[in-house]
Amino acid sequence: MSEKKIKKSKDRCTLQEILDVIGGKWAMSIIYALFPGKKRFSELERMIPGINTRMLVKELKNMEENQIVTREVFATVPPTVEYTLTEKGKKLEPIINELYKWGVEYVG
Amino acid sequence: MSEKKIKKSKDRCTLQEILDVIGGKWAMSIIYALFPGKKRFSELERMIPGINTRMLVKELKNMEENQIVTREVFATVPPTVEYTLTEKGKKLEPIINELYKWGVEYVG
Numbered sequence: 001m002s003e004k005k006i007k008k009s010k011d012r013c014t015l016q017e018i019l020d021v022i023g024g025k026w027a028m029s030i031i032y033a034l035f036p037g038k039k040r041f042s043e044l045e046r047m048i049p050g051i052n053t054r055m056l057v058k059e060l061k062n063m064e065e066n067q068i069v070t071r072e073v074f075a076t077v078p079p080t081v082e083y084t085l086t087e088k089g090k091k092l093e094p095i096i097n098e099l100y101k102w103g104v105e106y107v108g
Numbered sequence: 109m110s111e112k113k114i115k116k117s118k119d120r121c122t123l124q125e126i127l128d129v130i131g132g133k134w135a136m137s138i139i140y141a142l143f144p145g146k147k148r149f150s151e152l153e154r155m156i157p158g159i160n161t162r163m164l165v166k167e168l169k170n171m172e173e174n175q176i177v178t179r180e181v182f183a184t185v186p187p188t189v190e191y192t193l194t195e196k197g198k199k200l201e202p203i204i205n206e207l208y209k210w211g212v213e214y215v216g
Contacts, residue, residue, distance in 0.1 A: 015136070015137055015140060015208060015211065016137065016157070016158060017211065017215050018207060018208065018210070018211030018215050019133065019136055019137065021211075021215055022207075023131060023132070023133060023136065024131075025127065025131060028123070028127055028131065029123055029124065029127065032123060049124070050124065066215075067214075088214045091210055091213075091214065092207075092210060094206070095203060095206045095207050095210060098202070098203045098206070099126060099130075099200075099203050100123060100126065102126070102199055102200060102203060103123065103125065103126030103129075105199075106175075106196045106199065107125050107126050107129055107174075
């Protein structure tokens with residue numbers, strides 16, 4: 001058996017941890033929407049078809065906890081909330097772009 | 109606003125379709141486990157910590173429907189079932205490896 005790649009428990013846990021961070025139904029779509037630059041909550045909501053407000057709040061909170069995005073609140077009326085990718089989040093750009101290319105070729 | 113990357117509805121649907129195929133909680137772990145070559149059901153179950161039989165059956169069925177894996181049944185007693193990545197599935201190897209490297213650096 002050639003199970004070398006994931007024979008170590010540490011390796012396996014790492015992959016599972018990664019998926020906890022970005023493997024959710026919406027996380028990659030949100031990251032993808034943030035590649036061009038910061039976005040307001042309402043912009044993200046418009047950009048991601050099928051997501052609802054509750055899910056977007058939940059995913060962004062999770063991504064903030066995992067240091068994928070930063071959240072800035074501006075004291076406008078009503079308050080403006082903006083999300084930006086962190087360095088850690090930006091490093092996903094080439095990977096998600098490759099995944100997207102794969103999808104265009106094989107799924108879309 | 110620089111929303112060019114996902115402004116087209118077609119693009120957005122494609123990303124969502126990709127995530128339907130490989131964005132599940134276990135799909136990438138299963139694909140990762142299959143990179144070195146075909147595996148029996150019981151081997152996959154051992155290789156992926158935290159997955160249960162029902163979830164593995166469900167994910168593999170979904171992946172078979174999406175032409176990510178092929179399933180072969182051998183008439184042994186008890187029957188042996190082996191899973192192999194398709195060409196489409198194998199193309200994910202560099203992408204998932206990059207994702208894994210990202211995780212080791214930023215998550216693990």
